[in-house]
Structures are given as structure tokens and as C-alpha cells.
Amino acid sequence: MTDNNLKNLPLGTSDFAALRLANEIYVDKTDLVYELASKRRKYFLARPRRFGKSLLISTFESLFRHGLRDFKGLAIEKLWIEESKPLVVRLDFSEIKNFSSPEDFSRKFTSLISRCFGMVGFQYVDDDLNSASGQLSTWLQTLDINALVVLIDEYDAPLTSCLNQHGLFNSVRERISEFYAVLKSNDRALRFVFVTGITKFNKTSIFSELNNLSDISLAPQFGSLLGYTHEEVQTYFGSYIAKSAEVLSISQNELMNRLAAHYDGFCFEETGTKRVFAPWSLLNFLAQPDRGLKDYWFESGGKPAVLLEYLKSHALKDPEEYARDKTIALSELAGSSDVETLSDIGLLTQAGYLTIKSVEFGNTVFLDYPNLEVKRAMAQLYTEHLLDGKVAGQVGAGPIVKVLYEESAESVFHILNRLFLAIDYQRYPVRDEASLRAYVQVYFAGAGLDVKVEHHNAHGRSDLEVNAGNRHWIFEFKVVQGNKGETEKLSEAVEQIKQRHYGDQQYSQEVKRVALVFSIEDRKFVKWQEV
Numbered sequence: 001m002t003d004n005n006l007k008n009l010p011l012g013t014s015d016f017a018a019l020r021l022a023n024e025i026y027v028d029k030t031d032l033v034y035e036l037a038s039k040r041r042k043y044f045l046a047r048p049r050r051f052g053k054s055l056l057i058s059t060f061e062s063l064f065r066h067g068l069r070d071f072k073g074l075a076i077e078k079l080w081i082e083e084s085k086p087l088v089v090r091l092d093f094s095e096i097k098n099f100s101s102p103e104d105f106s107r108k109f110t111s112l113i114s115r116c117f118g119m120v121g122f123q124y125v126d127d128d129l130n131s132a133s134g135q136l137s138t139w140l141q142t143l144d145i146n147a148l149v150v151l152i153d154e155y156d157a158p159l160t161s162c163l164n165q166h167g168l169f170n171s172v173r174e175r176i177s178e179f180y181a182v183l184k185s186n187d188r189a190l191r192f193v194f195v196t197g198i199t200k201f202n203k204t205s206i207f208s209e210l211n212n213l214s215d216i217s218l219a220p221q222f223g224s225l226l227g228y229t230h231e232e233v234q235t236y237f238g239s240y241i242a243k244s245a246e247v248l249s250i251s252q253n254e255l256m257n258r259l260a261a262h263y264d265g266f267c268f269e270e271t272g273t274k275r276v277f278a279p280w281s282l283l284n285f286l287a288q289p290d291r292g293l294k295d296y297w298f299e300s301g302g303k304p305a306v307l308l309e310y311l312k313s314h315a316l317k318d319p320e321e322y323a324r325d326k327t328i329a330l331s332e333l334a335g336s337s338d339v340e341t342l343s344d345i346g347l348l349t350q351a352g353y354l355t356i357k358s359v360e361f362g363n364t365v366f367l368d369y370p371n372l373e374v375k376r377a378m379a380q381l382y383t384e385h386l387l388d389g390k391v392a393g394q395v396g397a398g399p400i401v402k403v404l405y406e407e408s409a410e411s412v413f414h415i416l417n418r419l420f421l422a423i424d425y426q427r428y429p430v431r432d433e434a435s436l437r438a439y440v441q442v443y444f445a446g447a448g449l450d451v452k453v454e455h456h457n458a459h460g461r462s463d464l465e466v467n468a469g470n471r472h473w474i475f476e477f478k479v480v481q482g483n484k485g486e487t488e489k490l491s492e493a494v495e496q497i498k499q500r501h502y503g504d505q506q507y508s509q510e511v512k513r514v515a516l517v518f519s520i521e522d523r524k525f526v527k528w529q530e531v
Contacts, residue, residue, distance in 0.1 A: 006239050011283045014054035016062045020070045027236050030076035032225050033059055036216075038082070040146065042193035046200055046217040047268065048352025050280035050297055051226045053196040057090060057153045060194055064088050064149045086191045087120040087148045094154040097161040102171035105158065109175055120148070133178045140186035149192045150183065156197035173201070187212075199350050200336040218334050223269030227276025230256075230264065237286060244289035259285065262293045265370035267356040270330060272365070278352075281373060297352075298377035319382040319428065320438040322445075323453055326354060326367040333365055353378055372450075379445035386423050386439060392447070395422035400447050404468035409514045409530040412473075416516075417524045419443055425523055433479050436518050437463050440475070460500035472509040474502050478517045480526075489517045490527040497531045 010024040019026055036043060037060060047053055062070045063080070065088045071077050096112055099105040110132045114124035122139045124132055140148070158176065162168040183190065195213070216222045224232075234241065234256070245255040263281040267274060284296040328345050345367065348354045355370040369375035383392060392398050397419040403411045420430070423439070430436045437453055441464060444451045450467045455474075464475045476497050478489040493515035497503070503511040517527035 006243075009240070009283050009287055010055075011287055014052075014058060016055060016058040017066075017070045019055070020072075025236055026074070027228055027232050028074050029056075029225055030059070030071060030074045031079070032222060033063065034076045034079045035221070036060075036194070037063055037192060038080070040191060042190070042195075042213045044195045044197075044200075044213050044215045044217065045222070045225070046197055046215075046350055047226050048198060048266075048350070050278065050300060051266075051352075052279055053226065054092075054153050056226060057151045057194065057196060060149070060151055060192070061088055061090050064192065084146075086146060087143075088151065089116050089120055089148065090151045090153070091116050092153045094157040097157040099158070099161075099172075102168060102175070105168075105172050106175055109158075109179075113179065131178075133182050136179075137182045137186060140182065140189050143186075143189040145188050146191035148189045150190060150194075152193075152195040154197055155195050156199050156201060159201055160199060199347060215334070217268065218270040218330075220269045220271050220274065223267070223271075223274035224276055226279075227266055227268075228279055228282060229274070229276055230260065233259070233277060233282065237282075240286040244286060247289045248292075258293060260371075262372045263297070265355060266352065267370070269356070270334070270359060270365075272356045272358045278371075278373070293373075295373045295377060297373060317385070319386055319442050320435055322379060322382050322442050323438060328365050328367060330359060330363045330365050376445060376448050379442045382442040383446040386428055386442070387419075388424050390422070392419065392443065395419065397422070397443070400444065401449065401468065404449065404466065404471065404473060409512060409528060412514065413516065413525055413528040416440065416443075420518075420524055423523075430479070430518060430520055430523070433463065433477050436477050436479060440464060440477075457501060457505060460496070460502075462497075462500075462502045467509070470509050472503070472507045472511050474511065474513045476502070476513075476515050478515070480517060480519050482521050483519065486517050486519065486527050490515055490529055493517065494529055494531050 008022060008024045010019050010026065013019045013022070013024055016026075033056075045053070045056075063076070064086055067083070067085060068077055068080055071080070091112060093112075096105065096108040099108055110124070113132055113136065114122070117136060117139070118124065122136060124135055127135075155176075158172050159169060162172060183193070193213075200215075200217070216225075228236075241252055241255060245252045248255065250258075259277070259282065263285070264275055264277045266276050266278060268276070278297045280300060281296040285291075285293060326345055328343065328349070332343060333346055333349060345354065349356070349367060353369070353374060354367040356365055357368045358366045360366065369378060380391075384390065387395055392400065395418060397415055400412075400415055403415050420439070428435075428439070430439070441451050441453050444464075444466050452465045454461045454463065455465045462474050463477045466473045466475075474497070476493040478493045480486055480489050497513050497515060503513045513531040515527075515529045515531060516525050518524070519526045
């Protein structure tokens with residue numbers, strides 16, 4: 001974008017004062033900031049990565065440190081009347097996520113605490129007889145009432161960095177707990193505390209020691225505190241939307257629909273009604289619309305290495321889970337977890353891979369992938385799991401999109417066989433039509449295709465349908481145990497397509513209807529026919 005009338009996009013800016021000084025677009029959330037900062041409270045907020053947690057922390061920092069200096073023209077300017085400026089300590093725990101032992105972590109944690117609190121007068125002395133926690137507690141006792149604001153960003157970064165190492169995890173948790181215990185015992189000095197993270201681990205004393213910590217992660221009032229609502233996108237980025245629509249030669253309404261399908265849909269509150277765009281994805285698209293709707297959030301923020309490894313070894317074990325309905329009790333989603341009993345679905349939701357679609361029957365939360373970007377990313381992860389860490393291209397099954405767009409049913413038959421011959425059959429055997437369908441689904445979806453399974457019409461439901469450019473493919477799968485009955489199963493699939501009128505609906509695309517028979521013994525498709 002080169003239009004001088006456009007304010008700069010706040011892409012990658014996590015410092016509020018710098019954003020305002022650079023005249024970058026700021027989506028005004030300061031009415032909500034006021035609701036929080038005006039009270040003498042301690043808050044916790046869980047959100048996925050790349051949703052603006054650090055910018056929010058910086059906003060609080062600017063407000064308490066400098067008053068309204070950086071808030072000209074924003075909602076809070078007419079609301080904030082507090083003149084006192086307490087001491088402000090900002091801690092970013094992501095600075096200490098790389099460590100090799102409990103001792104290494106303790107050294108780095110002590111260094112962070114002494115450096116950040118040292119900026120407001122605390123003087124740490126390396127003394128074996130008086131720990132850093134003890135010295136900090138003594139110093140806090142000298143402060144006046146409400147003299148200190150503590151802002152903690154990514155409190156769980158050290159913990160998620162050692163999720164698969166229980167001994168190290170527990171040591172880190174104990175050391176951090178000492179720090180929270182110090183804050184609790186010196187509550188009189190604390191004017192305001194705000195803590196952010198992705199996950200909610202118990203036994204860290206963030207919830208037990210700071211027992212008056214208000215968890216606003218699922219609060220409806222703050223459901224849009226981070227992320228952009230549909231209305232905010234149109235209000236604050238309208239000029240960019242217009243420019244981007246022009247670049248892509250589509251209407252603004254069509255562009256908004258596409259953006260919503262790809263980047264919107266995240267819901268962080270317990271009524272399941274407020275939805276927001278992923279800021280990182282939207283801003284990256286608006287900065288370079290000629291590249292199209294790429295997967296920005298997942299590539300840069302949605303797959304932190306250690307957390308992703310944990311998910312791969314736990315929540316992503318069964319590719320058949322990809323398409324299954326997912327629910328969780330609201331009380332479980334709202335509560336904190338221990339690493340030994342960490343809920344896979346809860347972690348996937350907190351990390352942004354799943355989101356709240358609705359809350360029914362009082363306490364049942366129905367979950368789904370928030371949008372196409374995340375849905376495609378999850379399918380890619382499941383496919384990599386099927387292929388033991390490889391991607392489809394490494395096993396000769398990469399060009400599936402081109403095949404479906406341009407080539408024949410026979411080509412689809414052959415490329416699917418290359419995929420299935422590469423699957424670790426000991427871990428992921430094809431047991432029945434359901435598992436066969438699930439594996440094909442994650443393969444297609446991971447390639448960025450729009451896939452529907454068990455698609456209903458008035459006469460029945462097809463196994464799998466997929467849009468590919470000017471084509472609409474309909475697949476009916478059958479499975480045989482041995483080498484007999486292949487021809488009969490193929491005939492059965494063909495007749496099912498015909499009798500149940502799969503593909504007889506009005507489609508604007510060319511319809512390709514294919515029957516396929518898979519042999520469990522041979523581990524491949526053995527028959528196919530286009531109908």
C-alpha cells in the first residue's frame with residue numbers, strides 16, 4: 001500500500017507508545033481497558049499467541065506510567081481521572097523459555113526479577129543466606145499502599161517450554177510459585193496486577209497463591225478485548241479493505257466474506273456469541289493483498305515448537321478425531337489444569353486450534369475449528385502424523401490439488417494409493433470406511449481444499465465431497481478384507497451413487513462422481529470407476 005492517506009498498519013507493533021507515536025491504526029479498546037484499570041484488582045487473561053496480549057500489557061504500562069499522554073482521542077481520555085502514577089514493573093516470561101536444568105532456569109528467573117524490579121528501586125544482592133524471593137518481599141514491605149503495578153506477559157512460557165519433561169516442569173513451577181507467594185503476602189503494595197498467558201496451569205500459585213485473581217478469559221464483557229470484530233474491521237480498516245478488493249478485482253462484500261471465512265470465527269467468551277478476527281492474519285493480508293489469503297497465524301504464531309510437539313504426542317494421535325464433534329464442559333474449560341491431567345481438547349481450545357461455537361444445556365461447550373486457516377493447518381498436522389513427520393509431497397502425493405483441478409479420476413486413484421502406501425500401517429491401519437474416509441479428508445483438507453464428509457441430500461449421504469476450482473468431486477468408498485468381492489463392492493458403490501442421486505443437485509461446476517474400493521489386505525485402492 002502506498003496511499004499516503006492511509007494510516008500505517010500496526011503489523012508487529014507490540015509497544016503502545018510506539019504505535020501511537022508512529023500514527024499506526026489503533027483499534028480503540030480503551031473503554032475496556034478503563035473497566036479493568038480503574039479497579040484495584042488482579043486479573044488473568046488467557047488468549048492464543050499473536051492476538052495482541054503484549055500490546056495490551058504495554059497499554060496498561062503506558063496508562064499507569066504516563067497517564068493519558070498516549071491516549072489522545074481515545075475513549076479512555078474522557079474516563080480516566082486518576083492522577084497518581086504508581087511504580088510499574090513489566091515482566092515478560094517468554095524471555096526465559098530456553099533453559100536446560102532447574103538451576104539454569106532459577107538463574108535466569110532471578111536475573112529477570114532483579115533486573116525488572118531493579119528499574120523501580122529494588123536492589124538484589126547475591127546472597128546464599130537471603131534468597132531473591134526473600135529480598136524482594138522485604139523490599140515490597142517498604143512500599144506505600146497501592147504503590148506498585150505488576151504486569152506479567154506470557155506467564156506460562158517457561159512451563160510450556162518443558163511440557164514433556166515432568167521433572168523439569170515441576171521444578172520450574174515451584175520456583176515461579178515462590179514469586180507469586182511473595183506478591184500475595186505483600187498485597188497492600190499492589191495497585192493493579194495483570195497476567196496473560198495461553199494455558200491455565202494449576203499448582204503454579206497464580207491461582208492458589210493469588211487467590212483473589214479474577215480470571216476474565218471467558219467473561220462475555222471482555223470477549224472482544226483482543227482480536228477485531230467484524231464491525232471494527234470495517235470501521236478502522238475500511239480504506240485497506242477497499243484497496244484490497246480493488247487489487248483482487250472483487251467487491252468489498254465478497255472480500256469481507258472471504259476474510260471472515262479464513263480469519264474470523266474465534267470466540268473466547270462463555271455465551272458463544274462474540275467472534276473476532278485473528279489480528280496477525282488480517283493485518284498481514286491487508287499489507288500484501290496481492291499474495292492472497294495465506295495462513296499467517298498458524299505459520300508465525302499458531303505453532304510454537306514445544307507446545308506443538310506436545311500436541312503431536314497427545315491431542316493429534318488419532319487423525320479420525322479431525323472431523324468428530326468436540327465438546328467440553330464449561331467448568332472444565334474455565335478451570336485450570338495440571339500437566340499430568342491436561343485435557344487435550346482444553347489445550348487445543350486455549351491455544352486457538354479450537355474455538356467455542358455454542359454453549360448448550362447450561363454447561364456443554366460445542367467446539368470447532370474457528371476458520372479455514374486453522375482447519376487447514378490442523379489437517380496438515382494430522383497428515384504429517386499419518387506420514388510419520390513427512391509432508392504429502394515427500395511421498396509423491398503432493399500435487400493433489402492440481403490432479404483434482406485438471407486431471408482424471410484415474411489420476412486421483414493413483415495419487416491416493418501413493419498416500420496410503422506411505423502411511424505407517426501399524427499405527428494407522430484402515431479398519432473400515434470411517435477410518436478410510438478420515439484419512440482422505442485430512443489429506444484433502446491439508447492441501448487447502450474445501451471438503452465435506454457424509455454430505456446429505458434427500459436420498460442419502462455421500463462419503464466425501466470436495467470442491468476443486470470448476471469441478472465438484474463426489475467420492476463413495478467401499479472396503480474389502482481380502483482379495484475377493486472387489487468387483488461386487490465396486491458395483492455396490494456405483495449403484496449407491498446412482499440410486500441416491502449423488503451429484504444430481506444443481507452445481508455450477510462440472511460434477512465428477514467416483515466409486516473407489518480399498519483392500520485392507522493390500523493396503524491400497526484396488527478398483528475405481530467414474531459414474
